[in-house]
Amino acid sequence: MPPSPAAVEIRGLTKTYDGRAIVDGLDLTARRGEVTAVLGPNGAGKTTTVECCEGLRTPDGGTVRVLGLDPVVDSALVRERVGVMLQDGGLPTSVRALEMLRHVSTMYADPRDVAELADRLGLTSFARTTVRRLSGGQRQRLALATALVGRPELVFLDEPSAGLDPQSRHAVWELVRELRETGVSIVITTHLMDEAESLADHVVIVDHGRVIAEGAPATLLASDSSTLTFTARPALEAVSLAAALGAGVEETSPGSYTVTGAVTPATVSILARWCADRGVLVHRLSTGRRTLEDLFLDLTGRSLR
Numbered sequence: 001m002p003p004s005p006a007a008v009e010i011r012g013l014t015k016t017y018d019g020r021a022i023v024d025g026l027d028l029t030a031r032r033g034e035v036t037a038v039l040g041p042n043g044a045g046k047t048t049t050v051e052c053c054e055g056l057r058t059p060d061g062g063t064v065r066v067l068g069l070d071p072v073v074d075s076a077l078v079r080e081r082v083g084v085m086l087q088d089g090g091l092p093t094s095v096r097a098l099e100m101l102r103h104v105s106t107m108y109a110d111p112r113d114v115a116e117l118a119d120r121l122g123l124t125s126f127a128r129t130t131v132r133r134l135s136g137g138q139r140q141r142l143a144l145a146t147a148l149v150g151r152p153e154l155v156f157l158d159e160p161s162a163g164l165d166p167q168s169r170h171a172v173w174e175l176v177r178e179l180r181e182t183g184v185s186i187v188i189t190t191h192l193m194d195e196a197e198s199l200a201d202h203v204v205i206v207d208h209g210r211v212i213a214e215g216a217p218a219t220l221l222a223s224d225s226s227t228l229t230f231t232a233r234p235a236l237e238a239v240s241l242a243a244a245l246g247a248g249v250e251e252t253s254p255g256s257y258t259v260t261g262a263v264t265p266a267t268v269s270i271l272a273r274w275c276a277d278r279g280v281l282v283h284r285l286s287t288g289r290r291t292l293e294d295l296f297l298d299l300t301g302r303s304l305r
């Protein structure tokens, strides 16, 4: 593959465990200076893909380039320039929080100011607590700080907001936005659709080890931007209602309905008339912008993985 101007360039990546293709010919480009969010159901292959980029797993097939480097062959160079926050923190447990951050900072030529970073992520109040005794959210924040302390050009954040309280989540989002403004490339895996929608320049949806949709959040949602949901008595004749509306109708749980397709002012009026003609009282009706979560569920289905 020729040298890549992208932060991350993956072509035809495959990774198989126990004869099962976990990553199955995946192509992904994360552009420099952008936030790329990788979404997908549990077990879709996100962490496996990201760990191939971090040099923590070796691909079975395909190519991976990170800042133009091969993460397996050029692992030392990649480590210098790339920050990694792992899903399980990956931190030693017997060291004190700030001591660890200080220690990691000494491995880099031009580290960030440890005290300032600790303050930004609210680490100061438990600076002397050992990692083992930190709460899940505190450990997450420390893991993020260790990923950022070396001023990386590219950062991989695997579910950075998982288990964080709203205050910490906002602090993390602020930091990610600030990094992006200074030209850092960021690849984030997340299950929080609002996180992806508000932070990402580019969203990549992965399922069964392949990319099934990608684009800027606004572009992904532009083609079909309204949604209508309502509640009424259970077991309405969805087929008849769908025919009247000229749209899809799904009873997502007993008495809760979602209308899929173009939602116009006429849709609301036809729905109200259809219900009135059958003596059905609509309890709650709402129209709104289609969210990334709606799109995600449409693409990946509602069954549990």
Ligand SMILES: Nc1ncnc2c1ncn2[C@@H]1O[C@H](COP(=O)(O)OP(=O)(O)OP(=O)(O)O)[C@@H](O)[C@H]1O
Pocket (backbone or CB within 6 Å): 017, 018, 022, 040, 041, 042, 043, 044, 045, 046, 047, 048, 049
């Ligand atoms: N070392 C391994 N040996 C065997 N199976 C593995 C190994 N690593 C991952 N898997 C399997 O690969 C699949 C994908 O895992 P992966 O962690 O990449 O998914 P994910 O998309 O990150 O999921 P989640 O959203 O739950 O974090 C899972 O079914 C997992 O059990």
